[in-house]
Amino acid sequence: MxxxxxxxxxxxxxxxxxxxxxxxxxxxxxxxxxxxxxxxxxxxxxxxxxxxxxxxxxxxxxxxxxxxxxxxxxxxxxxxxxxxxxxxxxxxxxxxxxxxxxxxxxxxxxxxxxxxxxxxxxxxxxxxxxxxxxxxxxxxxxxxxxxxxxxxxxxxxxxxxxxxxxxxxxxxxxxxxxxxxxxxxxxxxxxxxxxxxxxxxxxxxxxxxxxxxxxxxxxxxxxxxxxxxxxxxxxxxxxxxxxxxxxxxxxxxxxxxxxxxxxSNNENIKDALYRKQLEHLPKLCAQLLLDGFSLELVDGDSSNIPEKWITSVFSELNALVEPKNKIMVVTVLGVQSSGKSTLLNTMFGVQFAVSSGRCTRGAFMQLIKVTEERKAELQCDYIMIIDTEGLKSPELAQLDNSYEHDNELATLVVGLSDVTIVIIAMENSTEMKDILQIIVHAFLRMEEIGKKHKCLFVHQNVADVSAHNSNMRDRKFLLEQLDEMTQAAAKMENKLEVKKFTDLMNYDTETGDHYFPGLWHGNPPMAPVSIGYSESVYALKKHIMEIFKCYKPSTINEFLKWTKDLWTAVKFENFIFSFRNSLVADAYMKLCTEYNRWDWTLRKQMHTWTLEAETNAESELSKGQDKIIAKIQSYYEQGEGHVELVESYRQDFINSAKSLKTELSNSIRIKLDAAVSLLDLLKNCREKKAHMSDSTLDEAFEKMWQETVRTLSYTGLQKQDIITKVLHHLRKNLESRGNECRDFVEAKRESKDDYDDTHIGEILNMIDEKLKTHEDLKLKEDFELSLKLHICGFASREFQKIHNQFIQENNPRTALENAKQTYHSDFIDLYRERDQCQKKADEFMSNCLKPALEKYMSEVLGTEMADKMVTGENSAIFGTRTTFQQFILKNILDEFEFKTYRRFIKSYETYVKGFIFDKIRKHFTAENRMIKLEEKVLNEVISEIIQAIEDTEQDPKKNDIKGFIQDICRKLQKRLVIPSDVVDKISTLNNANPKKNSEFLLCSVKEMDKSLKASFQARDFQSKIRHLQTKPQDVLFKRVQGCGKQCPFCKAPCEAGGEAHAKHFVSVHRPEGLSRYRFDDSKKLVTDICTSSVYSDSCFKCRDTNDQWHPYKKYSQIYPDWRIDPDPNKEPLDVYWKYVMAQFNEKFAEEYNAKPADIYSLWKSITKVDAEKSLKIEK
Incomplete structure (x- = not known):
């Protein structure tokens, strides 16, 4: 086979x-x-x-x-x-x-x-x-x-x-x-x-x-x-x-x-089939609504209106009943177990769930068809009744946002209704007044009222037949309270035209209140329903029907649009709803204003105190350095305790005092030895009683100088290889895993300090933080390496220059050579017995007081400038973080250049700092404000210097020039840092008379005052700011930036108060396309916002997800520090960013190498005036 x-x-x-x-x-x-x-x-x-x-x-x-x-x-x-x-x-x-x-x-x-x-x-x-x-x-x-x-x-x-x-x-x-x-x-x-x-x-x-x-x-x-x-x-x-x-x-x-x-396994086909299976549900639900079944309007579990579902149902409902589609809306509102559902069931014969507990969650609506006989009278085809869950529920009372939940629900249902029935019992009247205040305040903030809603109050468990007449005073008092709260809310919102509660809602003290007896006649369970209750319900129903005759009904489509607009406004009004009532909100706003003032006062005080503390610490440190070095030298010179046996450890003991560097100790020792040699030479010359010419004195001084320098042990400052150190830190940084870096290096250059390894560590950390904020760019490791190599290469060269300069300026031999001419001049003066008062006064002024004063002003002026910006005419801009954001957005809108928006979105921090600096420049260059401020600070310090000189002159104990100068320095140490070695150099070989010296010092101070004020006039603004230790733009930026975090999707800055908040959040997110987000398949910019994305089933990928798709709904797994509230609404509701996206759609697409977004037609109709109005800047 x-x-x-x-x-x-x-x-x-x-x-x-x-x-x-x-x-x-x-x-x-x-x-x-x-x-x-x-x-x-x-x-x-x-x-x-x-x-x-x-x-x-x-x-x-x-x-x-x-x-x-x-x-x-x-x-x-x-x-x-x-x-x-x-x-x-x-x-x-x-x-x-x-x-x-x-x-x-x-x-x-x-x-x-x-x-x-x-x-x-x-x-x-x-x-x-x-x-x-x-x-x-x-x-x-x-x-x-x-x-x-x-x-x-x-x-x-x-x-x-x-x-x-x-x-x-x-x-x-x-x-x-x-x-x-x-x-x-x-x-x-x-x-x-x-x-x-x-x-x-x-x-x-x-x-x-x-x-x-x-x-x-x-x-x-x-x-x-x-x-x-x-x-x-x-x-x-x-x-x-x-x-x-x-x-x-x-x-x-x-x-x-x-x-x-x-x-193929096509997800689009699956979605299409799934949608096909659900297409009939809205029509079925509309038919059930017509048959008398209830429809859930507000989801009780998520406190959300499913807009797409409600829209589909009402569209089908309108198609089924058109043209008979006119409706009037009645809503009942009250605390839990106050009889809301029972009232509606009794009044209209419906069957809402009834229980003694929380049986209704969210809000349910039901349609009641109007008979043909009453249609002409009521002018509507259907009456829609809305039953709501009880407010102030014990189940929600322990939650942090319970006020927000109740206030949002109440505002929504009152806004939807033509007639609102508010059930009030004696035990909950205060709580219902709080709710009404928040409703009024919300309407004021949302600016959405196109009609005035009728409000009826039902007072439960009042059986007295004379209750209506007896409670007239209470009703007027209630209205007065509501008027007072309305005025307070209107004042907060700067809408002074609103004076009374009735300006927003229709309420009549004569006809707007109904008094109901208890539901049961006797004690349940054997008690029947009270006849008085039924009659009171019937009277209320007739009253409502009479009200309907005076109102114009809405069509189903109008009601649907009204619902969507109102829900949109409620969702994005997240401030007022979180408070119990308007008084609490007003108190909170006042507290915020006061807190910002206290915050700035404390910051300013702490800066001043810190500056004084640093000055004191540095002065004490200088004293301590001299004492320690003197004790070490003295111990070795005395030769006690077999000190010769530990001579090899001499340098180790000196090095152990880290605050006293070896170079400084050598410098001090050299200057002291040189001073002794000069005194010995002077004594020998005088003992010979020979008249020596200047040339002979010069030769003697030079000979002594050379011999002294040769005998001194000199180690100098050891030079470091900065480039090798930078490479070491770079390798270490890369194992674990711009402009600001250049500014950082420049700041270190201005400080004139020596290089330290922490400098390059700060730069690497700065780069890492910036890379994290731009994770959406999908940067590769090769790019990170190249970026760090480039910046570290630049930084290492600059740091090497800084280090070399520091070595040159602080070398002991160099310092000694620089002091040679001073010692030579002192030697000649002492030999000739000349008066050194004027000379030493000038030296003290130029070498001690003036440098210390200039340093003090460079440290203080920045804070003073920031204080003027916060408390002066610009206080409205820098008062709070919110007002600053509003102002900067308006400023960009007025300029309205694409490149400006691009810089603002791409480099938010850089743009804001530049904006702040421009404001500072304009303010202080006008009317010579900068010069006036400099002179003010200078005058304060000059006054203290003069006072210190005069006080020291009156002290009889200060009979030598050294003690005289040191006492002046001690009196000024809270403001000025005067190096002790410079003071010692001036005091050495000084034979000036203290009393006479004070006169010359006062003259020198006046000359210094004139010189500094002349320099104020000569220097330009940019140069002045560059030499400030504390930059005012940095101080103001830290005040208005908050925590500095940005939304990981749209890059909007965090709006949470303070810096130590648990979660970051943004009230109004931007379209994600503005921050480079695009659809993976079409490459079109995204118009969705973060709140709708986290509600959807969409996915995203970025550097934090290792470029793997991750569901938006589970964003907290990647960004646990952020809170983004899910919202099914597809359109961003901030008019400002709608306008920006619509106007610059093509340019943003070109800039981001993407395709233009599909802009909604409504966005294109927004005007610049609408965008500016949406910022809500108070005039």
Whole structure:
């Protein structure tokens, strides 16, 4: 049987022999010369060219053998094929005469046994001829070309997981990819028969499977037969044929159901099918609403209106009743268990849920049809009643936002209604007044009132027949209270035209109150309903009907639009709803204003105190340094305690005092030794009593100087390799994982301090923070490395220059050489016994007081300038973070340049700092304000210097010049830092008279005052700001920036108060497209905002998600510090950013290398005036 086949004529015989021997490889026959063909991308039903003429498709062999056989051989072959679990021919095509043979007779001897799952007896089974069985037939056909194998899918479908069977010939079998010659149009079939084991069976019942070979467009007869005989027909085709005209079968008796099998797992198809299944629900719900069922308007679990669902339902409702679509709305409001649902049920005969607890959650609406007799009178077709959940629920009382929940719900339902029934009992009257105050305040802030709502008060459990007349004073008092609260709210919102509660809501003290007795007559459960209660409800109903006659009804579409607009306003009014009432809100606003003032006062005081503390600390540190070094030197010079044995540790002890650097100790020692040498030389010259010329004195001084310098031990300052240190820190930074860096380096240069390793660490941390804020740019690690290398390269060069400059300026030898001329001059003066008062006074002024004064002014002026900006004419701008944001947005709107918006969004911090600096420049350059402020600060310090000199002059103990100068320095140490080594240098070899010296000092101070004021006039503003230690723009920026965090999606700055808040949030997010977000498929900029994104099923990816898709709904897993409230509304509601997005859509797309967004038509109609008005800047 394994003899190679040499010719095509032997293939049918080989097939028959193997089939009769029940070999599973019977269909895999080919000539030995056939090498097969390469795999193709097409399936078994598609034509593929073979390079070998000896190759034949197995289906062609099967068809040829059956066409050449008589009926008995066909019957025998089908039995054998069935035993091998091969698919058998059902419709056999004949290409010679275009006839089709139904092979049912050839199947009549096939007998099958199976156990369907529907058999009640577990030991029973079914045995029958398969040709006579009434089994459901499921057919599979193909339309056009398809790139998936239909037959292979069927094989996988019919095989259980433990055993795979090639029932149908498919493309991936031996020679299955050879083009078919005669078998197109063949319909082969197989059966699936269950064995009764639920763990193995694919189907619980038997089923017949038919498979048409070829395109149904070419074999309509077979397709028509299968449609007639099949329970279901599955058509395989590619997605581009969805819009083509499909083949229909007019003769089919029942309406066909079409099942489309796509060639890929397309999520769009799934979504379309899901939407198709839900399309009928809005109409069904509208019909139920007309039939008297309730519709949930506000979801009680999420406190949200499902806008899309409500819109669909009301659109269908309007279509069902139009043109009879006019409605009036009645709403009931009250605390929990106050009888709201009972009142509506009694008044209108409806069936809202009633219970003693919290039985209603959210808000439900119900339609009541008006009879034909009353339509003309009431001018409406339906009355809509809205039942709400009880306010002040004990279940919600412990939650942080319970006030917000109640106030939002009350404002919404009152705004929707024509008539609002407010139920008040004696025990909850205060709580209901709080709710009404918040409603009024919310209406004022939202500016949405187009009609005045009627308000009726129902006072529960009042059975006295004279209650209405007896409580007139209480009603007037209630109205006076509401008027007072309305005026307070109007004052807060700067709407002084609103004076009374009745300016916003219709309320009449004569007719607006109803008094109800208790519901039960006696004690439940045996008590009947009080007759007085029923009569009071009826009287209230008649009153409401009379009110309807005076009101114009709304259409269903108008009510829908009103609902959406009101809900939009309620959602984005997140300030006033969080308070108990308007008084609390007013108190909070006042507290915020006072707190901002206290905050600034404390900051200013702490800055001043810190400056004084730093001055004191530095002065004390200088003293301590001198004492420690003197004690160490003295200990070694005395030679006690075998000090010679620890001479090698001498330098270690000096180094252990870190605050006393070795270089400073050497410098002090050198200057002291030089001073002693000068005094010795002076003594020797005087003892000789010889008159020495200036040239002789010069030679003597130079000789002494050189000898002293040679004998001194000099180590100098050790130079560091800054570039190597920077590379070390860079490598360490990269293992764990701009402009500001340049400014940081420049600030270090201005400070004139030496390089420290913490400098490069700060720069690397600065880069890391900036990279985190721009994670949406998908920056790679290579870019991060290149960026850090570039910045660190620049910084290392600058730091090396700073270090070299510091070494040069602080080198002991250099310092000594710089002091040489001073010592030389002092030596000559002492020898000649000249008066040094004027000279030493000038030196003290130029070397001590003036540098210290200039440093003090550079530290103080920045804070003083910031204080002027906060408390002066710009206080409205820098008063609070909110007002600053409003002002800066208005300023950009007035300029209205795309490049300005681009800078604001792209580099928010840089732009805001520049804006603040520009404000500071304009303010202080006007009217010479900068010069006036400098002179004010200078005058204060000059006054203290003069006072210190005069006080020291009066002290009789200060009879030497050194003590005189040191006492002056001590009196000024709270403001000025005067280095002790400079003071010592001036005091050394000083024979000036203290009393006389004070006069010259006062003159020098006046000269310094004139000199500094002249420099104020000469220097430009930029230069002055550059030399300030505390930059005013930095102080103001820190005040208005808050925590500095930005929304991870739209980059809007955090608006949470203070810096230590638990969660960041933004009240109004921007369209995400403004911060480069685009759709992954279309590349169009996104108009959605973050609140709608986190409500949707959309996904995002960025650096924090490792560029993996992550659901917006689970954003808190990536950004746990942010709170973004979900909102189904697709359109951003801030008019300002709508206008910006609409006006610069094309430019933003070009800037971000994206396609323009699909802008809503409503956005395009927004004007610049509307955008400015939305900022709500108080004039």
């Amino acid at each position: 394994n003899v190679p086949v040499q010719s095509l004529s032997d293939l049918p015989w080989l097939f028959l022999k193997r089939l009769m021997m029940l070999q599973r490889t019977a269909r895999s026959v080919k000539c030995s010369s056939s090498d097969g063909t390469e795999d193709s991308e097409w399936d078994d039903d598609q034509e593929a060219e073979s390079d070998c003429p000896q190759s034949v498709n197995p289906l062609d062999i099967l068809t040829a053998v059956f066409l050449c056989s008589d009926s008995f051989l066909q019957q025998e072959m089908i039995i054998k094929m069935s035993m091998c679990q091969f698919a058998v021919p059902l419709l056999l095509p004949n290409t010679d005469n275009s006839q089709i043979t139904l092979m049912l007779w050839a199947m009549r001897d096939i007998v099958k046994k199976y156990i369907p799952h529907t058999l009640s007896d577990p030991s029973a089974f079914v045995e029958e001829r398969i040709a006579l069985s009434e089994l459901p037939l499921v057919s599979f056909v193909r339309l056009g070309r398809c790139n998936i194998s239909k037959s292979e899918i069927l094989n996988k479908l019919l095989s259980n997981p433990q055993q795979y069977t090639d029932t149908f010939v498919h493309f991936n079998m031996d020679c299955g990819n050879i083009s078919k010659k005669i078998s197109d149009g063949l319909v082969d079939m197989a059966w699936y028969l269950p064995c009764g084991n639920k763990n193995i069976d694919v189907f619980p019942e038997p089923v017949a499977i038919a498979n048409l070979r070829g395109d149904i467009q070419n074999f309509r007869t077979q397709y028509t037969f299968l449609c007639e005989a099949s329970t279901a027909v599955f058509v395989f085709f590619e997605s581009q044929l969805l819009d083509s005209q499909l083949i229909s079968v007019p003769s089919q008796k029942s309406t066909p159901q079409q099942f489309f099998v796509g060639d």
